[in-house]
Structure formats: C-alpha cells, structure tokens
Amino acid sequence: MPHLSPPLRVLAHVFLAAAALTAFTAPARAQSLLAPERIALDSLTAFKPVTANWQLAASLAGDPRRDKTLTATPGSGVLVCNPGKTKETRGHLFTAWEHGDIELAFEFLMAPGSNSGVYLQSRYEVQLFDSWGKKDPTPADCGGIYQRWDAARGAGKEGYEGTAPRANASRAPGLWQTLHIVFQAPRFDPTGKKTKNARFTKVTLNGFLIHENVEVTGATRSALFENGPEAPLGPLMFQGDHGAVAIRNLAYKRFDAGAHLAVEKLGYQLHSSAFAKIGDYDSRQPTATGVPDRFSQAAVEKTGKFALVLTGSLNLTRAGEYAFTPETTSPVRLLIDNRPVITPLERGGQAGTITLTAGTHAVRLDFLHTGNNRPALDIIAEGPGLAPHSLSGSENAGPAGGRRFTTNPKKLALEPSADRVRMQRGFVPFEPKKRLYATSVGTPQGVHYAYDLETGALLRAWRGTWIDTAEMWEGRGEPQLAKPTGPTLTLTAKPTVALIDYPRAAGWPDSADALQSSQGYTLEANGQPVFLSKISDVSIRDRLAPSADGKALTRRLDFKGSLASWETQVLLAEAAVITAQPRGGWVVGDREYYIDWPAGSAHQPTLRKVGDQQLLFVRLSKSTLEAPLAYSLVW
Numbered sequence: 145m146p147h148l149s150p151p152l153r154v155l156a157h158v159f160l161a162a163a164a165l166t167a168f169t170a171p172a173r174a175q176s177l178l179a180p181e182r183i184a185l186d187s188l189t190a191f192k193p194v195t196a197n198w199q200l201a202a203s204l205a206g207d208p209r210r211d212k213t214l215t216a217t218p219g220s221g222v223l224v225c226n227p228g229k230t231k232e233t234r235g236h237l238f239t240a241w242e243h244g245d246i247e248l249a250f251e252f253l254m255a256p257g258s259n260s261g262v263y264l265q266s267r268y269e270v271q272l273f274d275s276w277g278k279k280d281p282t283p284a285d286c287g288g289i290y291q292r293w294d295a296a297r298g299a300g301k302e303g304y305e306g307t308a309p310r311a312n313a314s315r316a317p318g319l320w321q322t323l324h325i326v327f328q329a330p331r332f333d334p335t336g337k338k339t340k341n342a343r344f345t346k347v348t349l350n351g352f353l354i355h356e357n358v359e360v361t362g363a364t365r366s367a368l369f370e371n372g373p374e375a376p377l378g379p380l381m382f383q384g385d386h387g388a389v390a391i392r393n394l395a396y397k398r399f400d401a402g403a404h405l406a407v408e409k410l411g412y413q414l415h416s417s418a419f420a421k422i423g424d425y426d427s428r429q430p431t432a433t434g435v436p437d438r439f440s441q442a443a444v445e446k447t448g449k450f451a452l453v454l455t456g457s458l459n460l461t462r463a464g465e466y467a468f469t470p471e472t473t474s475p476v477r478l479l480i481d482n483r484p485v486i487t488p489l490e491r492g493g494q495a496g497t498i499t500l501t502a503g504t505h506a507v508r509l510d511f512l513h514t515g516n517n518r519p520a521l522d523i524i525a526e527g528p529g530l531a532p533h534s535l536s537g538s539e540n541a542g543p544a545g546g547r548r549f550t551t552n553p554k555k556l557a558l559e560p561s562a563d564r565v566r567m568q569r570g571f572v573p574f575e576p577k578k579r580l581y582a583t584s585v586g587t588p589q590g591v592h593y594a595y596d597l598e599t600g601a602l603l604r605a606w607r608g609t610w611i612d613t614a615e616m617w618e619g620r621g622e623p624q625l626a627k628p629t630g631p632t633l634t635l636t637a638k639p640t641v642a643l644i645d646y647p648r649a650a651g652w653p654d655s656a657d658a659l660q661s662s663q664g665y666t667l668e669a670n671g672q673p674v675f676l677s678k679i680s681d682v683s684i685r686d687r688l689a690p691s692a693d694g695k696a697l698t699r700r701l702d703f704k705g706s707l708a709s710w711e712t713q714v715l716l717a718e719a720a721v722i723t724a725q726p727r728g729g730w731v732v733g734d735r736e737y738y739i740d741w742p743a744g745s746a747h748q749p750t751l752r753k754v755g756d757q758q759l760l761f762v763r764l765s766k767s768t769l770e771a772p773l774a775y776s777l778v779w
C-alpha cells in the first residue's frame with residue numbers, strides 16, 4: 145500500500161510548512177573575500193626547469209575515464225603529466241617560488257589506476273590517487289596525508305604516522321576534482337631548533353572536509369627533502385613519476401608569520417532588552433559597562449535578549465586590503481574608523497573589505513541577540529600576508545594569526561542499516577531554499593540520496609555515512625534539517641518529468657506542474673522505496689538504488705496511462721556542457737559526472753540548447769511509454 149493517503153499528505157505538508165521558513169539560511173563557514181594569486185598556466189615560467197612528462201594543454205581528448213594515458217589538446221590552461229620510463233620523462237614539478245604558511249586550491253583529474261601527490265614545501269604529501277569506490281581509505285588513498293618512512297624500523301614497519309581521510313571523497317577517473325589545503329609550516333626558534341610541527345589545518349576534497357588540524361612530525365615518504373632537515377620555506381611540488389594526472393586552476397595565498405592584527409584597549413556596553421534593530425539603544429543608558437578579556441560576545445556573560453557594543457583599537461602591522469567576515473545567525477555590524485565594514489542582516493551580517501594603513505584604527509562591534517537560541521559570534525579577519533584569523537582570540541586562533549579550523553557542532557548521526565534500506569523524512573537543505581517535501585534514503589551499500597517528492601527530483605547523492613538529524617531535534621528543532629554527512633554530488637531540484645510545449649518552451653520548469661502530484665511511495669521487502677507520482681493521465685514509478693558494486697546509482701522510471709497533448713518529457717541532466725562519452729552515455733558539465741545509458745534502450749535521449757544551458761531529456765511517445773526508462777549516474 146502507498147504510504148500517506150492524499151488527505152494525510154496535505155495535513156503533513158501544512159504542518160511541516162508551518163514549522164519552519166522555506167528559505168534555507170543555515171550559517172556556513174566563512175569564505176574569504178580576498179582574491180588569491182593564480183598561476184595562469186599559459187606558460188611554464190612559474191615552475192623550475194620542467195621535464196618532458198609535463199606539458200600544457202587546452203583540455204583533454206580521448207576517454208580519460210578508461211585510458212591510462214591522458215590525451216592533451218593543443219593550447220594552455222591545463223597541466224598534463226604522462227610519466228615515461230626515463231629520468232627525463234619522470235620528473236616532479238616544482239614552483240619557482242617557496243612558501244611557508246599557505247592556502248592552496250586546485251583541480252585535478254586522475255587517469256584510471258593513477259597515482260600522484262602534492263607536497264607542501266616539497267616535504268609533506270597529500271596523496272592524489274584513483275581511490276574511486278574504496279570504502280575504507282588509508283593514508284595512501286586520495287586525500288590521505290602520506291606516511292613517513294624509515295627503513296631502520298625493520299621489514300613491514302618502515303611506514304609510520306600518516307593520516308587517512310575522514311571519508312573517501314574521491315570521484316571516478318576522468319572527472320575533475322577539487323582540493324583545498326590550508327597548511328601551517330613548522331616553526332623554529334632563532335637558533336634553528338624546531339618549536340612546532342608542520343600542520344595541515346584544513347584539507348577539503350570535493351567540498352568535503354577530510355582533515356582538520358593534523359600535525360606532521362617530519363617529511364613524508366618520497367619527499368624531495370625526505371632525509372634532510374625541515375625548514376621554514378620550500379617550493380610546492382607535484383609528483384610526476386607514478387601515473388597520469390592533469391591539474392588546472394591553481395590558486396594560492398602565501399602567509400607571513402610576521403603579519404599581525406589585534407584588537408586592543410577593549411571596552412563594552414551591555415543593553416539588556418529586546419531591540420528591533422542595531423542602533424536602537426544608542427540613546428539609552430547601558431545596563432552594564434566594563435572591560436572584556438577578548439573581542440567576543442562570549443566575554444560578557446549574558447543570556448536572554450540583549451544588545452552588546454564592543455569598542456577598541458585595531459592594531460595592524462601592514463597596510464593593504466583587509467576582509468572581515470562574521471560567523472553568526474544574529475544581526476551584527478562592524479565599524480572601523482566609523483566606516484561600515486560588516487553590515488547587519490536579519491540573520492547575521494554581510495561580510496566586507498576595507499583598505500587600511502599600518503597602525504591603529506578605531507573599531508566598534510554591535511551584536512544584537514533577538515532569539516531564544518544560544519548567542520554565538522566570531523569575526524574572521526584576513527589581510528596582506530595574514531591568514532584568516534579569529535578576532536575573538538578564542539581557542540580557534542592559531543599561532544601567528546593562522547586560524548585553526550574546528551568544527552564541533554552537535555550531531556545526531558543516523559547510520560545506514562547493514563541489511564535494509566532506511567528512509568528519514570525531513571527538510572533537505574538545497575539552495576536557495578530547503579525542500580519541505582523531501583526524504584533521505586540510506587542504503588547498506590553506503591550509497592545514499594535525497595529525493596524531492598514534490599518535483600520527483602533526485603537532489604543529491606553521496607557515499608559514506610548517511611545523515612545528521614541534530615537540527616531536527618536540537619532545541620526546538622526549528623530548522624528540521626536532515627543533512628548529508630558524506631561527500632555529495634549535488635544535482636538539480638527541477639521536476640524530473642514535465643509537460644513541455646515543445647519547441648516553443650524557453651527552458652525546463654523550476655517547479656512542479658499544476659497537473660503533477662505525489663502519490664507517496666511503496667516499500668519493497670528490504671525497505672527499498674519506489675516513489676509514486678502522476679502527471680496528467682500518466683502514472684510514474686521511480687526507483688533509485690545503488691549498483692551491485694556501489695559505484696553507480698541506477699534509476700528506473702516506469703510509466704502507464706495516456707499522454708497529454710503537450711509533450712511529456714523526462715529530464716536526465718542540465719548543464720552548461722553535456723558531451724557524449726566515446727563508448728556510450730554522456731559526460732555532464734565540465735567533467736562533473738557520467739550518465740551511463742543501457743544499450744538497446746527503447747528511449748532515445750535528445751540534447752537541446754536553451755540559453756547558456758544544455759538539456760538532456762527523453763520524449764515519451766505512445767510506442768515507448770510503457771518501456772522502462774533506465775540509466776545510471778556515475779561520479
């Protein structure tokens with residue numbers, strides 16, 4: 145029997161809609177407003193003498209999903225490495241400049257079975273590897289911080305330390321992947337004695353945090369200086385002797401331990417009352433005044449609704465452009481020399497930049513706590529040579545202005561069952577608004593997805609752990625969010641099936657048609673859902689399940705009924721670029737994921753350009769209506 149009859153579904157939807165706003169406004173980790181330096185890759189001048197295995201290309205041809213050698217097309221913008229067998233064709237790539245503390249980001253693409261790595265200061269490796277589909281990654285897998293090596297430890301014990309990624313966030317070979325590293329170099333006293341180990345403050349692979357505050361006591365295996373001393377500086381190194389790899393969009397920020405920013409001569413005014421907006425309290429006498437021990441609302445013990453004004457002097461060692469970003473869900477304003485830098489929003493503040501001279505500047509922070517939740521605020525500052533830095537002076541602030549990222553929010557994790565598929569109804573975060581009529585599905589194979597019952601859309605898919613439901617239960621549970629806890633592939637919230645006035649249609653609709661309705665779902669014996677819906681006189685059964693090897697998510701749509709006068713079309717993908725794979729199926733986006741299409745299918749997809757987007761879709765016809773429509777997503 146389908147779950148939830150139509151009257152009960154309506155009541156459930158009314159209840160859920162009343163429980164929370166539709167806008168998804170959960171706070172995100174601060175993003176820098178200051179642009180990084182970029183290596184244009186229009187020449188190889190940014191690197192030291194380059195061996196023959198490295199070349200510039202405009203893009204990749206052939207079939208990098210299956211070919212172990214990458215085929216470069218003429219042009220620039222992409223670095224391609226195809227190692228040979230001689231010393232002249234197996235060299236590593238080094239930057240012509242050196243770095244200490246650094247924030248580094250780039251995209252990479254692995255050939256099948258390939259192995260490479262990026263070495264910070266040519267000493268400390270983050271592994272680049274084709275680890276696609278591996279369930280339990282090790283330090284030798286993609287994103288792992290590689291082991292150190294000492295042959296004197298004895299056979300089988302040479303490798304030590306090393307840190308595996310928190311989850312396998314790697315994508316399939318032939319797809320572009322992103323790596324973002326925040327690295328803190330080792331520290332030395334004036335005599336050259338090391339006083340602090342090197343640290344990977346934060347490593348993110350394909351948007352998923354895989355490392356946080358990982359110390360490395362010395363150079364990892366196969367480093368340029370593996371057997372030499374550590375040092376404050378060293379060049380960036382890309383490994384070139386193990387396997388084919390492509391690299392592009394190299395960007396970095398180098399930080400200097402001598403750069404400094406601090407808030408001094410602090411004072412506060414506390415107004416214990418509810419205020420509609422920042423500044424409403426300026427003409428009133430404060431409830432209390434004093435000197436806080438740091439530039440933070442947490443330094444002034446207060447609960448309930450209040451307004452807090454912190455003042456002081458901002459002390460800078462360098463002139464230049466500075467960025468200030470708030471991390472809070474309460475209205476906040478920051479003034480420097482009476483100029484607005486952070487402007488207040490209903491929930492938080494708008495980050496901003498300002499050009500400042502070296503020396504001292506007057507600073508004022510207004511924080512308005514209007515809700516019943518626990519107040520929380522952090523201001524992240526960044527400037528010339530200065531790493532993102534917490535102005536609160538809290539435990540998140542690392543040495544020499546380098547911020548230690550800590551993410552310890554409350555979590556209530558649901559894990560997939562070992563023997564049956566599980567479902568959890570709840571709001572699903574999906575920009576620009578959370579989806580109110582959605583469910584999250586967890587499978588024993590460790591491949592999970594979120595599905596929008598309103599539009600029949602597959603919102604995202606991910607591997608690893610399943611969902612975090614803390615925001616469904618913590619406090620009053622107002623957000624009602626079920627968040628994925630594994631690395632995700634985000635798709636589209638547009639309806640899967642739509643009535644299209646073809647060829648006059650301007651594009652694919654953003655919302656469900658008036659003639660479309662959810663009919664709930666049925667559950668198979670192992671808990672596997674089959675989602676039911678109807679559009680006009682066509683009934684739809686939608687089943688999504690992992691492939692046997694867990695490397696794909698297979699979708700099957702079955703239709704019955706009679707077609708409307710407008711065309712009934714099924715959306716497979718929408719992206720700026722969709723190209724055919726050499727051996728069938730399509731590559732979606734800029735090599736973001738694959739759609740594998742079964743040979744002999746009764747349905748033939750069509751590719752249509754609408755504005756700057758391409759639509760891959762299937763037209764249903766009387767002759768093919770009741771033939772199953774099946775395909776697989778691979779990422």
